[in-house]
Structure formats: structure tokens, C-alpha cells
Amino acid sequence: MATSLKSLSEHSSKNILDISSKKFGIIVSEWNEEVTEALYSGAYETLKQHGAKSENIIRKNVPGSFELTLASQWLAQLEEIDAVICLGCVIQGETKHFDFICDAVAHGITNVGLKYNKPVIFGVLTPDTQQQALDRAGGKHGNKGDEAAITAIKMLGF
Ligand SMILES: Nc1c(NC[C@H](O)[C@H](O)[C@H](O)CO)[nH]c(=O)[nH]c1=O
Ligand SMILES: CC(=O)[C@@H](O)COP(=O)(O)O
Numbered sequence: 001m002a003t004s005l006k007s008l009s010e011h012s013s014k015n016i017l018d019i020s021s022k023k024f025g026i027i028v029s030e031w032n033e034e035v036t037e038a039l040y041s042g043a044y045e046t047l048k049q050h051g052a053k054s055e056n057i058i059r060k061n062v063p064g065s066f067e068l069t070l071a072s073q074w075l076a077q078l079e080e081i082d083a084v085i086c087l088g089c090v091i092q093g094e095t096k097h098f099d100f101i102c103d104a105v106a107h108g109i110t111n112v113g114l115k116y117n118k119p120v121i122f123g124v125l126t127p128d129t130q131q132q133a134l135d136r137a138g139g140k141h142g143n144k145g146d147e148a149a150i151t152a153i154k155m156l157g158f
Pocket of ligand 1: 029031032063064065066067088089090091092101
């Protein structure tokens with residue numbers, strides 16, 4: 001279902017896990033900062049609303065989405081981290097650079113989750129335009145950061 005047909009922020013809180021003792025790493029790409037800061041706010045607030053303690057939410061920044069993979073490995077390898085949320089926004093430009101980044105990040109963080117056997121969440125927007133990004137970072141289609149946080153919680157309750 002396309003995002004345009006549902007809100008990224010809509011979710012059921014039924015049977016949600018008690019996450020008061022869970023520790024989360026959130027990695028934020030600095031590219032398209034207006035968007036990624038909105039994603040971070042959504043993810044942070046959603047975790048808090050569901051019982052996470054602020055001292056158990058560890059934020060790290062990376063230069064761009066391509067660096068999310070290595071940074072997710074640095075956090076996922078820490079025994080005390082229960083889940084990692086990767087937040088970024090890769091906007092289509094004139095060249096194929098977009099494709100290489102998106103492909104690398106999607107495959108990269110998938111492999112980190114498999115390697116360390118813990119949730120590593122793909123909270124990366126891959127829009128064609130800035131407006132599409134803003135629409136999904138607290139705009140008319142909700143907030144991808146909310147969705148990423150809920151996904152992490154649900155995976156911990158698997
Ligand atoms: N164009 C975007 C980038 N580009 C930077 C890369 O992510 C990476 O930091 C660089 O290639 C050095 O390794 N990053 C984004 O997150 N969003 C973009 O739109
Ligand atoms: C996704 C990117 O790296 C992209 O924004 C860079 O733009 P361009 O493809 O025009 O160099």
C-alpha cells in the first residue's frame with residue numbers, strides 16, 4: 001500500500017511490549033537536516049510515549065545515509081543496545097548516486113540486523129522531491145520516524 005494511502009503515524013498500541021528497560025540507539029543522518037531532525041523527533045517521542053526512558057535512548061549523528069550502515073554496526077555490536085533505528089533522507093538528484101546510496105543502506109543495515117540478531121530499523125526516506133520528504137516527516141502522510149520507532153518496539157516483542 002502506498003504511503004499516500006495510509007499515515008505513517010497510525011498504529012495500534014494493542015499488546016505493545018513494556019519497553020521501560022529497553023535501550024535504543026538512534027542514528028541520524030545530517031544530510032537533509034530539516035527532514036531528519038523531524039524524523040528523530042517523531043521516533044524519540046514515540047519511544048517515550050510507549051514507556052522508553054530518555055536515558056535509554058542513545059542518539060548518534062552521521063554525515064549521510066551511506067554512513068548509517070557502519071554506525072548501526074557500531075551500536076548493534078554493543079550488548080546493552082536492544083534495537084537500532086536508522087534515520088535518513090536520500091533525495092533523488094541528477095545522477096545515479098541516489099540508487100547506489102539507497103541500495104547500499106537498505107542491504108547494509110539488513111545485514112547488520114542479521115549479523116547481530118537484533119532489530120536494525122530502516123527509517124530512511126527515499127523521495128524524488130523535498131516536498132515528498134516533508135510530507136513523510138511530520139506532514140500530511142505522518143512521520144516515518146514514528147513508524148520506525150513502532151517497528152523497533154514490535155520487533156522486540158516478537
Ligand atoms: N545526496 C544525499 C546523501 N549523500 C551523501 C552520502 O550519504 C554519503 O555521506 C557520501 O556519499 C559519503 O560517503 N546522503 C543523504 O543522506 N541524502 C542525500 O540526499
Ligand atoms: C542522493 C544524492 O547523493 C544526490 O542528492 C546527489 O545529487 P546528484 O545526483 O545530482 O549529484
